[in-house]
Amino acid sequence: MSDARNDRGQGAGDREERMLTVTIDGRAAKAREGAYVLEAARAAGVEIPTLCHHEALEPYGGCRLCVVDVTKAEWGGWCKMVISCQYPVEEGLIVLTDSERVRETRRVVLDLLLARCPETPLVQRLAREHGIERTSYVANGEPTDCILCALCTRICDHIGVSAIATVDRGIGRQVAPPYHEPPPDCIGCLACAEICPTSFIQYQTSDRSRTIWGKTFEMLRCSSCGRAHITVAEAGHFAGRGGVPKSYFETCDVCKRKQMSATFAQLAAAMPVTPVVG
Ligand code: SF4
Ligand code: FES
Secondary structure, eight states, rough: OOOOTTTTTTTTTGGGEEEEEETTTEEEEEEEHHHTHHHHHHHOOOOOOOOOOOOOOOOOOOOOOEEEEEGGGTTTTTEEEEETTOOOOOOTOEEEEEHHHHHHHHHHHHHHHHHHOOOOOHHHHHHTTTTSSSSOOOOOOOOOOOOOHHHHHHHHHTTTOOEEEEEGGGGOEEEEEEGGGGTTTOOOOHHHHOTTTOOOOOOEEOSSSSETEEEEEEEEOOOTOOOOOHHHHHHHHHHHHHOOOOOGSSSSSHHHHHHHHHHHHHHHSSSSSOOOOO
16 A cells, blocks of 8 residues: 655654644643644633533534634734634634623523523523523523534434434424434434433333334343343444444443453463563
């Protein structure tokens, strides 16, 4: 296989990460070129509130809670408000995560969200932390715990299933399977329910079956401990997609770890002991 090299004789694997200097809330920090402001701020120990961000997923920019002000010395005092989860760092960037207008913008975002989700503990807590006890808008007459962060639909796309989507518009916007029917593509993996920050997505699971989005799945039991650990559909999906043999899913992760430690212990016991020469 050919190894493409640049004019300094470097291949892709040799390239060093370029570090940029930024200032976050008055403190100088280093950030990897290509990193987003949110990541740089968190690495520097500065917390920015988020609702739709997850390290495992591409930034989405849906909730607008992570807004910050950015400027540069050469911008002559001009600054702009950006979404920190989607704005890449630049050399010399000055970031303000707690300016008055940033705080005010976050308050508006949370005020609106509280109108949609007046009974959701996560929203209530964030609103309270930003000085809002009650929404100044008309509260939703049919409260929902779905904050429309789209984490569930994005994780579902990420694992290659895409069984659910955000549908409808305005106040009726919601996450649902196609035609509100049990989704034919769903594999019952629970990724959507586990990533949901408000526990909005409900499911039932037992040793025999699991039900989510109105669809019921047969469970696969671990051949070693007997625990139901994955749905049959999930094993089939990941075996087909990753080329992993189906037999891989016959034992659960806990038993796999136990088996591996037992193998290592046997190997260690079989190794000849080398005397230490003083
Ligand atoms: S169901 Fe949960 S994860 Fe999905 S959009 Fe609503 S709050 Fe976000
Ligand atoms: S976390 Fe950046 S827009 Fe939601």
